[in-house]
Amino acid sequence: MVEMNQPLDSEINLKMQNIMMVLRKCCNHPYLIEYPLDPATQQFKVDEDLVKNSGKFLLLDRMLPELKKRGHKVLVFSQMTKMLDILMDYCYLRDFQFSRLDGTMSYAEREENMHNFNTDPEIFIFLLSTRAGGLGINLTAADTVIIYDSDWNPQSDIQAQDRCHRIGQTKPVVVYRFVTANTIDQKIVERAAAKRKLEKLVIHKNQFKGGRSGVSKSCLDPKELMELLQSRDYDREVKGSREKVISDKDLELLLDRSELLDQMEKSAPLKQKKGVFKVLEAVEEASLECAL
Incomplete structure (x- = not known):
């Protein structure tokens, strides 16, 4: 036996x-x-x-x-x-x-x-x-x-x-x-991106920002809907490589912050208010996410 x-x-x-x-x-x-x-x-x-x-x-x-x-x-x-x-x-x-x-x-x-x-x-x-x-x-x-x-x-x-x-x-x-390609990691990020799309559909443009006076929208038009569904928020964060370790060139691109610094310089300068808060004025929403 x-x-x-x-x-x-x-x-x-x-x-x-x-x-x-x-x-x-x-x-x-x-x-x-x-x-x-x-x-x-x-x-x-x-x-x-x-x-x-x-x-x-x-x-x-x-x-x-x-x-x-x-x-x-x-x-x-x-x-x-x-x-x-x-x-x-x-x-x-x-x-x-x-x-x-x-x-x-x-x-x-x-x-x-x-x-x-x-x-x-x-x-x-x-x-x-x-x-x-x-x-x-x-x-x-x-x-x-x-x-x-x-x-x-x-x-x-x-x-x-x-x-x-x-x-x-x-x-x-x-x-x-950090996302490991073709694994449960990627599934989690994709699911999170789908939830973010749902948030955009619920809280769409100008819904809670006042918008223009006399203008109200109860739903999205077809063009806006397609833009939201085709948006790929998380794809820009993924950096893949077939090598075991990222190359020096790719590493330099990954760590480069010159574009963000340029955006801060082009936006309105930081003004000191009585030494307590620094207020960034006249900055578009897209730049605000990078600058703050």
Whole structure:
């Protein structure tokens, strides 16, 4: 009688998990499923394999050193606190100083970490849980946002981005969204884009902005409807490559902010009002999103 191979405990646990969550973990980092141990110390193994085993980490490892060299500060958002743990290990590996905020932290810890990030130029990265504490978080010291994994609800990601789009932000903010092609990641982003289209249909042009006097529209005309349905908001954020690591030329294009800086210079100048608020006047809505 032939003995059947007994499955490993990790295999049994994997089968009992939600398949969609397992797929999301595979896209984010395989260490979310099982973190390897160092045979000598029996501690988590933190080495170059941490970077090489994840496509998102390969791109992150190309972007972050260059962003630091250019003097930027970065917010990195993830849905999973375990993913933040792995990102912390990466920061230790690359000797990046960082702060962290998630739902398990006390109010005092949050305030201290936010203060340190906003005041200490040496703290380069702030690791955040996407849904942790949306109100009262002001991180205007950052000018770069990396959404490591997207939420099914697009408003959650938008609220996360707004944490550095507060009053007092004087630099253009760039938002990068990491999406693994042809995976559950892409499905989530497509679903979020569909929800955004629905919002545009419900709150359409001039609905809540007064519009022209004596003019009211109860519905969209066919031309506006087709423009909304054919809009591709999230496609502009996707940067794909057949190579394992992005080339130097593509990296330069990805990090280039000259267009945003030009838009700020062409728009109305910032005027100081009694040293409290900086008001940007006579700016079109499209430019406002880039400038604030």
